[in-house]
Amino acid sequence: MVVSRRKALVYLGVAGAPVAMRKVFAQGERVKVADLAGLVPLQPVSFSYPDEGSPAILLDMGRPTYMGVGPKKSIVAYSALCQHLGCPTAFDPKEKLLVCPCHISLYDPARGGICLEGPAISRLPRIVLEVAGGSVYAVGVAYGLIYGRASNA
Structure with missing residues (x-):
């Protein structure tokens, strides 16, 4: 018996199911990252x-940004580890992108950390931020x- 792709998907229970984004949220310890007054647009804070053991990068993009926090909704943070092989990324202020020096994966911090090109196929995990009392946490x-973890906890 030959089963079509459509029937196989129906049998597996996935036909018509929406594609879900992997949202793994881990509530962690509240850690102060920076003072609002000390942030300079497009100047990264490590x-x-x-x-x-988990390097991260905070950026004030200088304009309202997807999932941004702060007075201008312009502050975002991501894991600094490339999703391809875990190399630490660096911010290129001219291109306004996070760049992996190992294999040149490019991530856009203004668009949720999505991977624009390179061998990486996943977005950078977003560090959830909170602003209180003039500080970013x-x-x-x-x-x-x-990268390299079984959980974010």
Whole structure:
């Protein structure tokens, strides 16, 4: 018996099912990252989250940005580890992109950390931020796993 692709999907229960984005959210310890007054647009702030072995990068994009926080909704943060092989990314202020120096995957911090090109196929995990009392705090990780981890906790 030959089963069509459509029937196989129906049998598996996935026909018509929406494609869901992997939203892995881990509420973590509240860690102060920066003071609002000290942030300069397009000048990255390096920090570690959710632990010392997990480099992250905070950016004030200077304009309202997808999932941005702060007075201008312009502040975002991501895991700095490339989703391809875990190399640490660096911010290119001219291109306004996070670039992996190992295999040149490019990520757009203004568009949710999506991968624009390169061998990586997943977006960078977003560090969930909170602004309170003139400071920016990291409070969790969303949208994917930090490279090399089984969980973001």
